[in-house]
Amino acid sequence: MRATAYAEQAVVRRACLRISVITGAVITLLVTVVGGVAHAVMTHTQDDQVRRELRYGAERGDLSRPPVCTWLYASGATPLANSPAGFPVRADLDRVRRTRETVERTVRRDGTVYLVRTQVRADGDVVQAVFDMRFQLADRRHLWFALGVAGAVGLVAAAATGAVLGRRAVAPLAEALARQRRFVADASHELRTPITQVYTRAQLLSRQAAAEDLPARHRDGLARLVGSVGRLDRVLDDLLLSASFSADPRRRTERRPVELVEVARSVVAEESDRTRDGSLTVVVNGPPHPLYVEGIESALRRAIGELLGNAIGHTPAGGTIEVSLARVGGAVELTVVDTGSGFDPAEAERLFERFHRGAGGGRYGLGLALLREVVTDHGGTVAATGHPDGGARFTIRLPESAPAAVPVRTGPL
Incomplete structure (x- = not known):
């Protein structure tokens, strides 16, 4: 608890x-x-x-006493002592004298921003006003x-x-x-x-x-x-x-390296009575070398048994079930293929829902849902492919693991 x-x-x-x-x-x-x-x-x-x-x-500011934060420049006027450096902008003054059109610009200088407006006053003088926006x-x-x-x-x-x-x-x-x-x-x-x-x-x-x-x-x-x-x-x-x-x-x-080929053969042997009673042929194809995955052997045995039991339950008498194991790209794949009733490919994902009932009325119970839970918990994936006319393939893919280390005896023989 x-x-x-x-x-x-x-x-x-x-x-x-x-x-x-x-x-x-x-x-x-x-x-x-x-x-x-x-x-x-x-x-x-x-x-x-x-x-x-x-x-x-x-337009109206006193050249000698401009508004706060403002400096005024005009011909014949003496700039204030605290006037910022770089002003007035001579180019704007010359332009306004020539065109008589107001010019406004923004000047970034000394870590602040100045707004500059140059225009012709009502008395005809050209004045440039500079406002500090700090x-x-x-x-x-x-x-x-x-x-x-x-x-x-x-x-x-x-x-x-x-x-x-x-x-x-x-x-x-x-x-x-x-x-x-x-x-x-x-x-x-x-x-x-x-x-x-x-x-x-x-x-x-x-x-x-x-x-x-x-x-x-x-x-x-x-x-x-x-x-x-x-x-x-x-x-x-x-x-x-x-x-x-x-x-x-x-x-x-509790996880440790599990030899999956041996487990698969053991599960097939445990189901021999059911396959014999159902007149089914079960073939196990595995490599000559062992294939290890990291996991809990009892859970993996239950998952393989569920796939085999599902194939037995949906394969008519005289059918064939093939269990294959192989190493594919750093992973171990276990595939169960049967010649049973098959299923609609559109239902492939729904087969792993708890107590899903297939289109033909067949029930898949809790087993396949638990199978996916076990495989996912072991860091693997499971997929199903089938045909409505018959035959199904279930593939479990698990990360491959190194074999268990053999303890070395250091004491006297």
Whole structure:
């Protein structure tokens, strides 16, 4: 149960982090939008005010006492002592004297921006007004600094709020999932013993019925009962394995190199009774050298058994099932090909949904969904291809692993 609690806490932490990040991103976006709008409004307002003051200074300003932040230049007038270097702009003065048309320009100099307006006054004099925008630019920088501080504070507050809200919002869901997994595991464990007893008793009755030559309808009924109980037992195995993979992350530490060819041959041998009863031919094609993958042998055995059992269940009497293993580009591929009823290629992905029912009415149960879960947990992939007219191919691809190291004896022989 500790492993389950650890897994659920990890889910809650990830969900809280995700909610905090999303909340922070939304707050940052809002602050950025508000800052952009405020900056645009401030810039527009300041530009209008500066241009009005610049126009007033050029038209009516006293050359010896210009408005604040403004300097006026004209023929015969002495510039103020604090006039910025590089002014007046002689080219604009000459142009206005020649064309009598007003000229405006922006000059960037000495770390600030100057607006320059050169025009002809009503008395015929050519005057050039220069406005220093350093204070307006400082206001804009202060605005962005204030917005940045507000955004940082808002981001921290949003992250903290998101974490608290996320924990409160996700914790009930995590608890519900934990209870669901515990229920599945507990129910499966509790049902295991009575189902095993029923299965064993049904097999004994079936053998006795065959030995005592009971009517065929009784023998058939007992055979169906044995098959149904056997399928129920396999469903319990699937539920237990799925619950263990979902709730126990420490199972990853149990992984070791598994020789997949040997496991595949062992699984085929275990299913020999079913294939013989179904008059099926099963062929295993593997390389002469071993193929290792990193994983949990019991889970991989269950996955291969599911593929083989699925092929047996969908292949009519007299059919052939081929199990092939090969090394392909640094990975190990296990392919199961059958001559069964096949399926529509459009349903290839849906086959791995839990208890999917095919177009022909065939059910695929929990096994293929668990198969994908096991393969994905081992860092691999599984794919299915088929044809409606018959035949299916399932391919598992797992990362290849180095063989297990053989311990070296260092003591006396």
